[in-house]
Amino acid sequence: MKVGLELGEFVWDGGPAAMGRTVAEIATVADDAGYDLIGVGDHVWQGPHAGGPGMPQLECFTTLGVIAAHTRRCRLAPVVAGVHFRAPALLAKTVTTLDVLSGGRAVLGIGTGWDADEAAGMGIDFPPTAQRFAMLEEALQICLRLWHGDERPFDGEHYRLARPLAEPKSLSRPHPPIMLGGGGRKTLRLVARYGDACNVYPGPDLAEKLDLLRELCDQEGRDYDAIEKTCIFPFTVAEDGAGASELTDELHRLSAAGIDTAIGIVSGSDPVRQVSVIGDKVIPAVTG
Template identity: 75%
Template sequence: MKVGFELGTFVWDGGPAAMGRTVADVAAIAEDAGYDLIGVGDHVWQGPHAGGPQAPELECFTTLGMLAGLTTRCRLAPVVAGVHFRAPALLAKIVTTLDVLSGGRAMLGLGAGWYADEATGMGFPFPSLARRFEMVEETLQVCLRLWAGDERPYEGRHYRLERPLNVPQSLTRPHPPILLGGDGRKTLRLVARHGDACNVYPGPDLADKLALLREFCAEEGRDYDTIEKTCVFPFAVEDDGTGAGELTEQLLEWSAAGVDTAIGIVSGQNPVRQLEIIGDKVVPAVAGA
């Protein structure tokens, strides 16, 4: 099993003045400890589960760009980009740029979004969930057309492009891997149709979700085994290492259930210490699973 992590909260020691140094330290630990992926949550407000709008929140792709310059090995991904924040062509250009500047390590993480107060508070459109799912599928179609070099006009319900042109192209061919966040039927159907990875929430119904994805893959003519199965959840270990054993056991259990990559949400005032402990005690323990 591979282990990655997501920077999801930013209440760090030293406050804003130390955030650049903290991100640099996180990058160094990720490279040295063998983490596979670094993700950053895509929000402009912090969520209500982690302090709400008054808590600090770094912009996703700016942070990923800094991480790209500080790393050489780890994959880099928004976990996951809200479809309502950016026009599809701009999103494709951003991910392409991240891929080029990182030497081919970018992923497109994409989802329908969920934080209505954030969107309305900051002036972003936030249509109904049904319409946002339509936007996700059209965004994928636009991104794939741009990455394929297909300059024919695109006409969708939500987006229109007269000339989809993307220069330079991504280093990763045919395109940066597409990870779709969420584990409902609509999302898993989109994974089977367009995705390279799914990002599900682990729980007692994990096996049922993966079985449903396998069913959709068969219907879409996709090889289920070529899709990376990832799960996202909070990392929880103490600064003295307490909890590392339990986390290892949990990851091994999910690996046996079919999960390829675990993405842990790192929180707390000292994310570097969290990542050091997990990198030392957990990452090597599950590497062969």
């Protein structure tokens, strides 16, 4: 199994003045410790799970750029980009830039988004769920068209591009991997149709979700085994290592269930220490 991390909370020792240094230290420690992926949540407000909009939230792609500058091998991903935040061509350009500047390590994590209050508060359109799913499929088509060098006009229901042109092209070939967040039928169908990875929560219905993905892959003519199965949940390991054995057992269980990569949401006032402890006590036990 591979192990990644996500930065989802930013109440750290030192406050905003130390955030740049903290992000750089997390990146360096994680890269050296063998984490496979570093992700950043894509929000402009902090979510209710981490104290709500009064708590700090760093912008996703700016933070990933800092992480890219302080790593050599980790994959880099928004976990996951809300389709309503950016025009698809701008999203593709942003991910391509991250890919080029990181030496080919970018992943496009993308989904329909979920925080209506955040969107309303910040003046960002947040269409109904069905429309966001339609936008998501068109966004995926546009990203792939740009990455494949197809400059024909795109005339969709939600987006229109007269000339989908993007230079330079990504270093990742044939394109940066696409990871779709969500475990419902609509999302998993898009995984089967366009994705390279799924990203789900490891609840009691995990086996059902993976079975559904296999069924949808069969329908779409995709190789189920070629799709990376990832899951995301909080990694609760104390600074003294308490909880490491329990996390190790959980990761072994998820691996046996068919998960390839577990992405841990790290929290607490000293995330560098937590990332280091997990790298020391957990990663060697599950990746060996």
